[in-house]
Amino acid sequence: xxxxxxxxxxxxxxxxxxxxxxxxxxxxxxxxxxxxxxxxxxxxxxxxxxxxxxxxxxxxxxxxxxxxxxxxxxxxxxxxxxxxxxxxxxxxxxxxxxxxxxxxxxxxxxxxxxxxxxxxxxxxxxxxxxxxxxxxxxxxxxxxxxxxxxxxxxxxxxxxxxxxxxxxxxxxxxxxxxxxxxx
Numbered sequence: 001x002x003x004x005x006x007x008x009x010x011x012x013x014x015x016x017x018x019x020x021x022x023x024x025x026x027x028x029x030x031x032x033x034x035x036x037x038x039x040x041x042x043x044x045x046x047x048x049x050x051x052x053x054x055x056x057x058x059x060x061x062x063x064x065x066x067x068x069x070x071x072x073x074x075x076x077x078x079x080x081x082x083x084x085x086x087x088x089x090x091x092x093x094x095x096x097x098x099x100x101x102x103x104x105x106x107x108x109x110x111x112x113x114x115x116x117x118x119x120x121x122x123x124x125x126x127x128x129x130x131x132x133x134x135x136x137x138x139x140x141x142x143x144x145x146x147x148x149x150x151x152x153x154x155x156x157x158x159x160x161x162x163x164x165x166x167x168x169x170x171x172x173x174x175x176x177x178x179x180x181x182x183x
Contacts, residue, residue, distance in 0.1 A: 007146040011045040014151030019095035025088035037178045042106035051124035053089035054112035061120035079129035122160035150178030
């Protein structure tokens with residue numbers, strides 16, 4: 001009889017950064033409620049990865065990079081329709097930092113995404129033009145991983161990450177109590 005191997009539990013925290021909280025550039029309602037939940041969750045996982053939006057100034061997803069355009073309008077970019085956002089999570093800025101109450105001592109790896117000026121990145125697995133971020137290579141072999149996803153915003157970066165995880169063949173689920181969405 002063949003013994004089945006137990007899957008490695010991985011917690012993937014998506015974009016728990018200052019700019020997505022009250023007084024940030026792109027606040028998510030009730031985002032502050034998830035930080036204590038995530039801190040508790042991290043203690044239960046042997047491996048924790050945190051994805052971090054890391055945009056250069058003048059990123060093509062920023063409305064400010066398109067004269068006459070306003071935040072939340074949409075434009076066509078080379079990879080498809082793009083929502084224009086307020087400038088947020090600019091590399092090295094205070095807004096790009098993780099929330100100060102997030103216990104980073106439990107984070108094993110930080111994956112930065114959206115750092116290419118021409119392409120946004122909602123998913124932690126792929127930039128919006130489908131360029132891999134490298135997360136898939138970090139989480140190999142995927143059949144041995146049980147991936148649990150949480151963070152901000154539930155209806156954008158968390159959802160895109162979850163859908164990509166499923167399409168790549170991961171055993172993945174979203175921890176709803178550790179997410180908040182824009183809508």
